[in-house]
Amino acid sequence: MITIKEISKLTGISVRTLRYYEEIRLLIPLNKTEGGHRLYGEEELKRLQQILFLKNLGFKLKEIQRLLNDTWDWSTSLEHQLAFVLEEQEKLKQMENTLTGLKNALAIEGELNETLIQKMIKLSNRESEKKQAFRKQMFSNDEWQLVKSLPNLNRNDPNSLEWMGLLGQLKQLMSNGAESDSVQRIIKRMIEKSTEEYPDNEVFLEKMWDIRKSSSLSDKVGLYPLDEEFLNYVEQAFNIYETRELRGTSE
Amino acid sequence: MITIKEISKLTGISVRTLRYYEEIRLLIPLNKTEGGHRLYGEEELKRLQQILFLKNLGFKLKEIQRLLNDTWDWSTSLEHQLAFVLEEQEKLKQMENTLTGLKNALAIEGELNETLIQKMIKLSNRESEKKQAFRKQMFSNDEWQLVKSLPNLNRNDPNSLEWMGLLGQLKQLMSNGAESDSVQRIIKRMIEKSTEEYPDNEVFLEKMWDIRKSSSLSDKVGLYPLDEEFLNYVEQAFNIYETRELRGTSE
DNA sequence: ATACAAAATGACGTTACGTAAGTTTCAAGT
């Protein structure tokens, strides 16, 4: 015969909770003292552990009732619960993506103004839906593979991080002008990266920039929305870099 | 001016919910008719979409209040929420594991008798014990403070992003060897960056390496975990780069 | 017998709404 406090200590569950479990008749004390103090036995302790175990698996108390009382259908319950857990994971992954997307946006822009949020909203609203439709419509399969490896700024790998870092720095340096040294060094690194990642296929890179230019399109692919002005500035910087390169090699 | 029903149709949110949002003063109608019918404007629709967006990310309504009303600290909120989401994912993964374990047990045994459940309980108890021990071991307050005060790469600017991206890529390319082209290009970029950002002293770089070298520390803070092997490899790559530079300039 | 800890009961608070029940308002048709 164990008192409620001791059960509480043994299992880490609160006294209130134990009383609640009796209230909903999930765990009933073996008996009570004259004065009404609850007394539990070994059996009850074991049952409580089972309850906690199942609670950890995300079962609701009512489901636990059924699972522990008579012979219930464990198989379908487990299947159910597993499906639920997997679904929740999907949601959380989705949330994580959007959250890191926002974080990155914040890092690049320095603030989250309203229009940016609106863009993200639209982006995430029909994300899964349009992504797939767009994929079939616009890209061949191998091209799609490339898109996947492109700087999709919602992703979390080092490569994306560097792309984001470079883009963000470019944005910060807009006031310096497209021909400044720091800007040009960044451009150089970007070109280096892109030729490294997409060695033989510059056609695709061009396509890529086309996509990004029409920001409505880039929304659909899940790329980070970049505004017109910035894209033009980047293009200008690229052009400057290329003309300098030409001069450099012809001289 | 839009009626409540139309807002409901447009956003898919229930009428009851809209009334509730007014009750907690999260979304207040632009005005009301004589009879008290709610009327919303464009502004309110936009705000509602923002609300739903944030709700999807798992924010509570009260937090959304704060986020949307005055200028609030998005950065820490996002960080918080992301941490929460990651934690939840951990839990769910754990649950998934145990659930599939049970499913398999059920498939093999044909039934879940008591002893089997008890075994699973003990098993999962030990796991959580391990986790707790782990946590206690990992977190010590003063260490946390110390690292926080240092210039760490958790900062949210594009610059840090690029640094992290570069380091991450280096790690991914370890198998290529320190002398490979892609690695050396990254090294070059890092040197370029450091001389650009800290022209006359390398204090920052050194400090960074100090932090990172105590990899146990950097684990604790959630910085990119860098182990010994990796650090040596990076140092080697730097050396190769420098010797090549020397040869290049001396020839 | 008294003091003090531990236990008991009761009731309200929490989150984000769903779901009635009963009343009032709006817009259209006669």
Add this chain to the structure above:
DNA sequence: ACTTGAAACTTACGTAACGTCATTTTGTAT
């Protein structure tokens, strides 16, 4: 102007799983 049916309104209870008081009893040691 009057009726009527749909839509909107308010009020209030229910949900899940307890936490947190406040107040009263019981158990136990001295």
